[in-house]
Amino acid sequence: MSALDFTQTSTARRVDDDERTRILAEPGFGRYYTDFMVHARWTLEDGWGGAEIVPFGPVQLSPAAAVLHYGQEIFEGLKAFRHADGSVWTFRPERNAERMQRSARRLALPELPAGDFLSSLMAITAADEPWVPEATSEESLYLRPFMFASEEFLGVRASHCVDYYVIASPAGPYFPRGVQPLVVWISDEYARAGAGGTGAAKCGGNYASSLLAKREAAENGADEVMFLDSETHSSIDELSGMNVFAVTADGRLLTPSLTGSILEGVTRESILRLAADRGLEVIEQQLVMSEVLGQIDRGEITEMFAAGTAAVINPIGELRARGGSWTVGDGGSGEVTLALRTELTDIQYGRIPDRHGWLTRLV
Ligand SMILES: *Cc1c(COP(=O)(O)O)cnc(C)c1O
Helix, strand or coil: CCCCCCCECCCCCCCCHHHHHHHHHCCCCCCCCCCEEEEEEEECCCEEEEEEEEECCCCCCCCCEHHHHHCCEEECCEEEEECCCCCEEEECHHHHHHHHHHHHHHCCCCCCCHHHHHHHHHHHHHHCHHHCCCCCCCCEEEEEEEEEECCECCCCCCCCEEEEEEEEEEECCCCCCCCCCEEEEECCCCCCCCCCCCCCCCEHHHHHHHHHHHHHHHHCCCCEEEEECCCCCCEEEEECCCEEEEEECCCEEEEECCCCCCCCCHHHHHHHHHHHHCCCEEEEECCEHHHHHHHHHCCCEEEEEEEECCCEEEEEEEEEECCEEEECCCCCCCHHHHHHHHHHHHHHCCCCCCCCCCEEECC
8 A cells, every 4th residue: 555645735824924923922732723734635445545635624524424423533632842853753753643543443434554643743743843832841733634435325334435634733731720639529320331241442432432421520520530440339440631640659550450441541651651760669450449448548559640642641539439539649640650650751842851751753
């Protein structure tokens, strides 16, 4: 198969320099988009083709496009980081490329070759280079590759036409007021994934099914929702978009093992490695919620945190459920949590050596 060639068909900027400067001063998260987007199309007859870079803007779809009815859609999320010398890098994109292929298989979508995935990231970052924030604080250009069933067909089967896009959005520090511990609501009613389902795929449907639980969390004064396994509602799966970790007083780092209903986070995998490097005993196992709450009460678990690309590492200060609430450690940001967070972001921004070879240069 020939590799996709994402050549820029337009060079006209959508947003002028002054407006972009104003946006980059306070971008927030997911509120503003760059000048361009990457597009390619797959058809059953011809495979992948039609690679292009076009101005960011609305996508035309038939009202009968399969994705609007049956939700055949997957996505990825990565960041482009500006280093002090002006170069732009991303973090372990090959892991995202592989995960997008696994998600595609599960959703009966076509696999995008890893080389094309990487060249699409390079293409949009090069086209939108002025949008990559200076590395003054924790800012980045968030990259969102996604693909969906675009065939005009209401019959139920895998779509014969699929569109792939990459859009980009400048992201400010995820915590404008510094790292704030989360209050996490334990959902006893809803699950995000079940055995044989799509929990390990990064698909929009998983997020759709998490929103009601997230609203319930908000109604109970919590920032996020923690899902338990769907079968017994007794062991920890993950949050709606972040993996979960616990640190024990005797130097262990615990995280739920990958059971098929948990999304395999790139941040998760990287944290396990950095923690092992620091001499923590890393344990992937079933984490029974009642046992975890007991360990928090007895002071055996001293820190908990959530991890994903957007927030990197987010301390969990309190767990809340219908039956009560549990303060983790002193309710603040734990020492191990912050040390891991600092090390990971220092690698991403090129402030310390990339000893595991995790960075790929984009521009
Ligand atoms: C994307 C995602 C994560 C985090 O994955 P990263 O690769 O670390 O960004 C965790 N859980 C869910 C459900 C996700 O969709």
